[in-house]
Amino acid sequence: MLSTDHLLEAYLANRPRFVSLATSMVGCTAYAEDIVQDAFIQVATAKKQGVVVFNPLAYLTTIIRRLAFDHMRAARRLVPTQIDHALLADTGACSFCPETQAGHRQELASIARALAALPPRTRRAFEMYRIGGYTLHEIASVLDVSAPRVHKLIQIALVACATALPDAEP
Template identity: 45%
Template sequence: MKDSEQILNVYLSHRLHLVDVAAGIIGCRARAEDIVQDAFIKATLVQKKGTEIQRPVSYLLQVVRRLAIDFLRFGRIRNEIDVADIAVQNLLCDPRSPETYVGNREELAIIEGVLASLPDRTRLAFEMKRFGDYKLREIAVVLDLSIGRTAQLITDAMAACQAALDNAAPRN
């Protein structure tokens, strides 16, 4: 059996277990599916370079774990739904009704209030990332922080905005 067929057979026969492992780490089954597919591609590329994989099941499990941990470290910032951008886009869209317009304005006011209440570095990091389109490393240099700490500040701001929107009185 060719090496590529061996990896394919292992992938197909253990895919559900690999997805379970990734989902257990990141907490999202849909993204876990992506991680498992990425792991398969990485394993295939390693074999194409001529490297023999002795224990393909163990190898794929390790790649899945590492990709899932990398997602937790770095992916959340890149893949997080930006509630502030959604509120701004909703405001700029042609509203279907006056109620929608008012609701969008209320959401934007909530986000503005949350941002004003955040510590300066947290607010500045969030604004630089979301409105200034700066990269994490650029923000980290400006704020004299590590990239990890900068990412955490942005995540904290995002979580504060989302929590405020979730706690706002529902619109009728």
């Protein structure tokens, strides 16, 4: 029987191995780091509750695998919206033809109206992501929502922008 201090020692000694395991499962080091940190929180909770663990490596590996599976399940629920991002990026591109410039101005005005019609939090998430270059996690922290919710808000805004363009399909 091991004390919970041994859990913490096993976690710290094997952290790179755990990150590698989680990365191999979820395919992203940043998400893997989050998963390993969540595992640490569970270890700290177990320590407070006086959990008795005989094999700390197996215990921690199981926690990390379960968290990685949960992450993959959640990622499958996020259905990506099929929008041509190049179409939105090209809007307003510089050209020498006055007719093309007028067309671009009309497209930008349509997108501006579509964005103005969105709820403030949705518009802000979209602007922070597309214009400000913030990550989903940074936006989630600012808006005090989850990263999947930020993803959904950005999808809603992208659909609104694409629908506002005459030749685009959402």
